[in-house]
Amino acid sequence: MSELPAPIYVCGATASGKTSHALACAAEHDGEIVNADAYQLFRGIEVISAAPSDEEKSVVPHHLFGILEPGVHCDAGKYSEMAAPVIADIQARGKVPIVVGGSGLYLKFLTHGASPLPKGDEALRAEMDKKPVAELLEELEKLDPVEAAQVNRQNHRYVSRSLEICLLTGGKVSALRDGWERKTREKEALLKGVWLVRERAELHERIARRSREMLASGAIEEVAKLAGIHGNWEKAIGVKEIRQHLAGEISRDQCEELIIFATRQYAKRQETWFKREKWLKRIEL
Structure with a gap:
């Protein structure tokens, strides 16, 4: 063929x-x-x-x-x-x-x-917007330490987006991104x-x-x-x-x-x- x-x-x-x-x-x-x-x-x-x-x-x-x-x-x-x-x-x-x-x-x-990354969840984002970036980082480090180490740790939006993906998918954003890039x-x-x-x-x-x-x-x-x-x-x-x-x-x-x-x-x-x-x-x- x-x-x-x-x-x-x-x-x-x-x-x-x-x-x-x-x-x-x-x-x-x-x-x-x-x-x-x-x-x-x-x-x-x-x-x-x-x-x-x-x-x-x-x-x-x-x-x-x-x-x-x-x-x-x-x-x-x-x-x-x-x-x-x-x-x-x-x-x-x-x-x-x-x-x-x-x-x-x-x-x-x-x-x-x-x-493969999910769309944003407005309710979840509103909840995270109330939290300081340090608190979000602490949560992200527990769920995805690789992503927590490479994300811009001073940028609230970047950190919250990474945490949001972890929470919505139940997985690690670093793994999803690596798979997508491959x-x-x-x-x-x-x-x-x-x-x-x-x-x-x-x-x-x-x-x-x-x-x-x-x-x-x-x-x-x-x-x-x-x-x-x-x-x-x-x-x-x-x-x-x-x-x-x-x-x-x-x-x-x-x-x-x-x-x-x-x-x-x-x-x-x-x-x-x-x-x-x-x-x-x-x-x-």
Whole structure:
């Protein structure tokens, strides 16, 4: 039985050129493109989310673009559940999945799975917040001396989180973390992906150009049409600013300036995220 083709992940900051690179990659490897952008999942915000054009999507098959109504809730876990069978189907047909996007957490869930560490317990945290860090450390040393020795002992939040994990799981956070890191290394040895990087000044210029084109190409109309519909899509950069403009609170020029600034800040956060993903091959454009 022949080995299934491994997915290729194309990652990078907004406006870095992921779409064109993914198309070239798909042409070279006989691939099909799978979306890993949190906002391009939603229909009706193609302009504001910078989704591929109909012309671009006609070149090779595209999957998971515009599949959700704006009012539907989606998170990294749900995305992974949707993407996994799509990728498996592409592989089963002998094609290479080209997974493209800049939503780091969505990609992380897809490539590595969910963290084994439990979510926070509000009641337990409220109880621990009342205790001094020395008392929390004493409890942690009894449950997990290894973690107690390596945690930042002056940071109340770090100590309380480690103790919280021990109490919620009945195990040792150090063992859970070591096991997770070992599995992560094993998974990353099999992953294939690139991180597209541009010079900061060039990226900023591309962001400014895209923001101007977005406003001129129907982004304002998209947001106006979705008034009253709430959901994840509202967190897309530009929605808040365009709503301020529609309400008469800021001018169009101010709206554009705010969107450019917010997008640059987001790109910086994306770069910080992908820099930590050592399995990605850095490509300077």
